[in-house]
Amino acid sequence: MTAKYFPMLTPLRQKKIVSMKTSEERSLAFCSEILARQCLSELCDAPEFSFTLLLNPNAKSVVGNFDAEISIASEGDIVACAVSENFVGICVHPLKPFTFKDAQNKFSDVEIRAVFAESSYSFGELINLTECNEKSVIRAYALMSTLKEAYFFASGRGIRNDRKITLFEFDGNTVRCTDDDYIISESFIDDVTGYAISVVERYKK
DSSP: OHHHHGGGSOHHHHHHHHTSSSHHHHHHHHHHHHHHHHHHHHHHTSOGGGOOEEEOTTSOEEESSSSOEEEEEEETTEEEEEEESSEEEEEEEEOOOBOHHHHHHHOOHHHHHHHTTTOSSOHHHHHTOSOBOOHHHHHHHHHHHHHHHHHHHHHTSOSOGGGGSOOEEEETTEEEESSTTEEEEEEEEETTTTEEEEEEEEOOO
């Protein structure tokens, strides 16, 4: 893939990728670029290298010459991309233990209760846990994390300090966004890779 696509990148983009410190960083940047172009090609029915990819002031990828929106996320060796005619954000998060303080730093009180709804611990016990290792709670935490971050990526503002406001509520087995300008396109856990993935879109007005 490198031999085929790398020469097709602009000289500036080639230089930026080559200048990265590690082979992992270079590989991640290159794969992100090619994946983004392939996704945009399918959405817009245009050649992969007809798109001008830029960054806005919040380091979010934008398409400079087509009426299309894009979001790229990476975590570990996972790269994910979402494209849409609406503003869009995507986030991936690994399934791993976390602390109650981690949840407090990210979520509102309503969202924290939703994340810990299936916990076997009391609230007092949860506060003092070194790590939460309950499988169902880890899954809920990962999904909520991706939803919150995808929301702010879709807003074009990146991760915000005001993310502790309530943005997502659970109704039985479903979740909805409390902001009517946004929709949840995807939110699921890939048990093969061990990652949660969410895509949130913001309607264009």
